Amino acid sequence: MFVQRAFKPMNCVYCQSEQVVKNGSKTLKSNQVLQRYLCKTCGRRFNERSGTPMARLRTPAATVEMALNVRHEGLGVRAAARVVGKSPSTITDWEERLSTHLPAWSPSAPEGGAVTIEGDELYTRVGENLPPRSLSRMDHQLH
Numbered sequence: 001m002f003v004q005r006a007f008k009p010m011n012c013v014y015c016q017s018e019q020v021v022k023n024g025s026k027t028l029k030s031n032q033v034l035q036r037y038l039c040k041t042c043g044r045r046f047n048e049r050s051g052t053p054m055a056r057l058r059t060p061a062a063t064v065e066m067a068l069n070v071r072h073e074g075l076g077v078r079a080a081a082r083v084v085g086k087s088p089s090t091i092t093d094w095e096e097r098l099s100t101h102l103p104a105w106s107p108s109a110p111e112g113g114a115v116t117i118e119g120d121e122l123y124t125r126v127g128e129n130l131p132p133r134s135l136s137r138m139d140h141q142l143h
Helices: 061-072 077-084 088-099 133-142
Strands: 020-027 033-039 045-047
Touching: 061 077, 061 088, 077 088
Parallel strands: none
Antiparallel strands: 020 033, 033 045
């Protein structure tokens, strides 16, 4: 059975023209192939990453995604850097680069809709490590 897919033409990232043709490809070290394009209107060349946060980034998208996912799951910058084999400053650079596009990934709540905020418990020891007051009172009452 033949399935026909709708092809959406690539617009030029510089002039937004639809007069764009494929112009070769580039294989990254990760064996990922990036399609290159040529704009017939302005004559500029670009690839499928141009105009995105991933533009001019030599790291495979899967590595960046893994680093951001482990950061989202609660790992610190240094731990995330060890997991993906990059420096902590690289991880923070990726976060900074991608944070400018956060609204596109995290849509705002609908007008008049309820918003649920979730949080994990965080326990911090300050001073002496004492049991809660209610437990220490009950302990004294038993003796």
